[in-house]
Amino acid sequence: MKLEWQRSTVRDIPLYYNPKVSGLRMDTSTNPLGANPAAKEALKECMEMDLNQYPSPYSDRLRDALGELYSLPPEDFVVGNGSDEALDIIFKSFLEPGEGVILPYPGYSLHSYFVKVNAGRPVFVDLKDDFQLDVEKLNRAKGKVLLLCNPNNPTSNTFRHQDIEAVIEGVPDRIVVVDEAYGEFAGKSFIPELEDYENVIVTRTFSKAYALAGMRIGYAVSNPELADVMQRVKIPYSLNRVSEAVALKALKDQEFVRHSVKVVNEGRKQLHEGLERLGFQVFLSEANFILFKGNLDHKLLVERLAKKGVMIRDFGDKRRMENCVRTTIGTERMNQLLLDKLAEVLRECR
Numbered sequence: 001m002k003l004e005w006q007r008s009t010v011r012d013i014p015l016y017y018n019p020k021v022s023g024l025r026m027d028t029s030t031n032p033l034g035a036n037p038a039a040k041e042a043l044k045e046c047m048e049m050d051l052n053q054y055p056s057p058y059s060d061r062l063r064d065a066l067g068e069l070y071s072l073p074p075e076d077f078v079v080g081n082g083s084d085e086a087l088d089i090i091f092k093s094f095l096e097p098g099e100g101v102i103l104p105y106p107g108y109s110l111h112s113y114f115v116k117v118n119a120g121r122p123v124f125v126d127l128k129d130d131f132q133l134d135v136e137k138l139n140r141a142k143g144k145v146l147l148l149c150n151p152n153n154p155t156s157n158t159f160r161h162q163d164i165e166a167v168i169e170g171v172p173d174r175i176v177v178v179d180e181a182y183g184e185f186a187g188k189s190f191i192p193e194l195e196d197y198e199n200v201i202v203t204r205t206f207s208k209a210y211a212l213a214g215m216r217i218g219y220a221v222s223n224p225e226l227a228d229v230m231q232r233v234k235i236p237y238s239l240n241r242v243s244e245a246v247a248l249k250a251l252k253d254q255e256f257v258r259h260s261v262k263v264v265n266e267g268r269k270q271l272h273e274g275l276e277r278l279g280f281q282v283f284l285s286e287a288n289f290i291l292f293k294g295n296l297d298h299k300l301l302v303e304r305l306a307k308k309g310v311m312i313r314d315f316g317d318k319r320r321m322e323n324c325v326r327t328t329i330g331t332e333r334m335n336q337l338l339l340d341k342l343a344e345v346l347r348e349c350r
């Protein structure tokens, strides 16, 4: 194949994380309680569904239900195949080829992927040493869109609210996207403030607090003008009928979401203290995952742990994250298993 055949903006895209080992999945920041119970119920009803017919092109019923949940008009929502699709739609809708997208670093690796596959140019701006937003640098950076992740993956902290406001208000003629994939765990959201701004979009997902990662459901929410542009760009029918039915049931069970957040909050304390007892440096988390690092080499740590049946995610080769690894916060039992296996690895490698 000739290199020139490949679009220049996608030449350096690696394959996504696709581990070939199996074990307890504490590497994907999913919900430790297992699949949302609403899913089983909805799937039973789906047996009668006429799958010969297309879904609603814009997932109207789900947008109605989301509107009810947030007391916003359904027209403010654009539903997609995971919040990943929502991010893709944003760049498809607003980015000209070659335009810059400002990305605080370190951040979610797929953010730059979506910029590149839409022929944009990632403009990375380092977070400060405490992983907070560098407002001055972000407001000096050139780009049509600024995309930040709150709580931030993989650093696990949230950004100060006044800093988010400062990067939105500091440069009014750019679009600011707040990726709130983990928003429920922090109990924070920019959605109530969307009506104050004409340039802000929030993305959210059913993959984390709603425990439905396998169903691929997410959405963008914004003002009606931006949402209308995105709706017209999105691939019609991108959310299948079964996923929409499951999402509708899951939205009705807010108690499950509250319980998930409670389990994670309790587990965060258990893991933070346990990891510190083992000698790791632990970063402050407001998400359902924790970033930590120790003296043992990150690759060795992750590999040895996987051999013992527990998978965590390695970030240790990345700039500003030297030797760091990330674990999902699990149930008490999962966390204890992780801590026990970590202790064994440390003993064996001493």
Ligand SMILES: Cc1ncc(COP(=O)(O)O)c(C=O)c1O
Pocket: 028, 029, 081, 082, 083, 084, 085, 108, 149, 153, 179, 181, 204, 205, 206, 207, 213, 216, 217, 218
């Ligand atoms: C920060 C962030 N945004 C978006 C996503 C994608 O979520 P979804 O499963 O809704 O596509 C993830 C998934 O891990 C994430 O970490």
